[in-house]
Amino acid sequence: MTVTQAPPTTSTARAPAPRPRVSLEPYLYLLPHAVLFFLFTVYPIGYGLYISLHRWDLLSGTQPFVGGEFYRNIFTPGTPQADFFWKTLWNTTFFTIVSVPLLVAAALGLALLLHRPIVGRTFFRAVFFMPGILTVSVMGILWRWMFDNQIGLVNAARDALFSAPPIPWLSTEGLAWVPIVVGTIWWTLGFNMTLYLAALGNVPLSLYEAASLDGATPWQSFRFITVPMLAPVTLFVIVTTALASFQLFGQSLVITNGGPSRSTQSVIQYITEEGFTNAQYSSAAAMGFVFGLFMLIFTAAQFRMMARDVKEG
Numbered sequence: 001m002t003v004t005q006a007p008p009t010t011s012t013a014r015a016p017a018p019r020p021r022v023s024l025e026p027y028l029y030l031l032p033h034a035v036l037f038f039l040f041t042v043y044p045i046g047y048g049l050y051i052s053l054h055r056w057d058l059l060s061g062t063q064p065f066v067g068g069e070f071y072r073n074i075f076t077p078g079t080p081q082a083d084f085f086w087k088t089l090w091n092t093t094f095f096t097i098v099s100v101p102l103l104v105a106a107a108l109g110l111a112l113l114l115h116r117p118i119v120g121r122t123f124f125r126a127v128f129f130m131p132g133i134l135t136v137s138v139m140g141i142l143w144r145w146m147f148d149n150q151i152g153l154v155n156a157a158r159d160a161l162f163s164a165p166p167i168p169w170l171s172t173e174g175l176a177w178v179p180i181v182v183g184t185i186w187w188t189l190g191f192n193m194t195l196y197l198a199a200l201g202n203v204p205l206s207l208y209e210a211a212s213l214d215g216a217t218p219w220q221s222f223r224f225i226t227v228p229m230l231a232p233v234t235l236f237v238i239v240t241t242a243l244a245s246f247q248l249f250g251q252s253l254v255i256t257n258g259g260p261s262r263s264t265q266s267v268i269q270y271i272t273e274e275g276f277t278n279a280q281y282s283s284a285a286a287m288g289f290v291f292g293l294f295m296l297i298f299t300a301a302q303f304r305m306m307a308r309d310v311k312e313g
Helices: 025-052 069-075 080-114 121-133 136-146 153-162 177-200 205-213 218-229 231-246 250-255 267-277 281-312
Strands: none
Touching: 025 281, 069 080, 069 281, 080 121, 080 177, 080 231, 080 267, 080 281, 121 177, 136 153, 136 177, 136 250, 177 231, 177 250, 205 218, 218 231, 231 281, 267 281
């Protein structure tokens, strides 16, 4: 009986895989943007934070470290910084609450009208879009003249039609918001309208045809087809319009100069006044960071809430 032995197995160790060679080419493409991003975003933010933590005086050779003193002033009742900052922040919030729903609703309504095959549709689209090409100074001067207390077009029309006395629009608290809100809507309506027009062109007509065959009314088609299909665009319009409204500056500066009694002064306008008129650079920098943090929280909450609604819809 012969016993055969299996040949001995030889184990060969695998050679280590070569490491991938790191290429510098992608980083060279990113380098120009990275340099500009650092110079115009990272460095200004860091330098602004440094200024807000020091008592910054251009005429003094030293800028002592004061920590959170200027931040405490913002949250300490009775200080001028707290009184004016929160007052102007409320003014800006009020403007946003009033203007954003009007801008979204008016833009959607115009888009629905101008999406139909009517005569002169292209002309009317251009008419509503053209005010957006004006600068804020031109727009502000125009609406300041229209609502002037004595020689404004609005008061002249009231006098011609109803023999009514002039209304002091620009010098009455509450009424001073009218030219700012109406002028802003007239000025920025065309952009949102264009977004809605583009979105309406992508809604399949077969959905409306199927709804019509099922006996749906125009209101039902709008509610259950148009509104859900436009939800992503509506989210974008609301967020961008709200952010633009919180950046209110030029309209109130040119039309009312923040008056009367700071009732229409925006928070950015007050921060600019604190820094460049009162020469309180550290205080203005601290206000800028507080307002920026507020904007970040507001934007994140708005995106989260409306993105959830779009997903569920």
